[in-house]
Amino acid sequence: MAISFDLTLDCTDAQRVADFWKTALGYVDEPPPAPFATRAEWHASFDLPEDDSLDDGAWLCAPDRTGPRLAILKVPEPKTAKNRLHIDVRVPGHGSPEDRWARIKAESERLVKAGGAIVGEYDEHHVVMVDPEGNEFCVAAGPATSPPRD
Known part of the structure; x- marks a missing residue:
């Protein structure tokens, strides 16, 4: 059986990068995982620091759910080198x-x-x-x- 995988992109502005990749790939915002009705509800289920915002991440998928999902996450440090995977x-x-x-x-x-x-x-x-x-x-x-x- 094949293993599924996601790709994760680090960034400083998750929503801006997500908007770009939705345009580039035709991806959409991924629905929240069951049993959550919204991403905000899912996000609130974690014990996160108060300054951790839902806008610090984005989760994208192909509309037909084929291909890898993209997780786009805000990180504090800037990009410093060429990607090893692209x-x-x-x-x-x-x-x-x-x-x-x-x-x-x-x-x-x-x-x-x-x-x-x-x-x-x-x-x-x-x-x-x-x-x-x-x-x-x-x-x-x-x-x-x-x-x-x-």
Whole structure:
């Protein structure tokens, strides 16, 4: 049996980073775990310091619950080095190398408008970007069956 896993991103502004990744991946806020009716109710069930806010975290998932979930958590220290693990955002479709590169470039520009930044372009194969807090990720071509994004 395969083990499921989540990805966790550390940041200083969880809501800003969550908004970016919801736009980038088409993810949504994950519902609270049972038996809680709201995230606030779930959050209140922990013995947390008074200054710990629900806004210090965000939990995201694909609308159809496929793929890994993302936990985005506020931490006190800033990012200091390159990620050792990163996300690859895959644009759908096949076609000529020029067609694939055009889709990669279009997706990269969409993510710049959402708050990301381009770090580098590599051999018309992939684009390295960073999210609003500097977490690196790549934009590259993926399988033709990937769901479309807005």
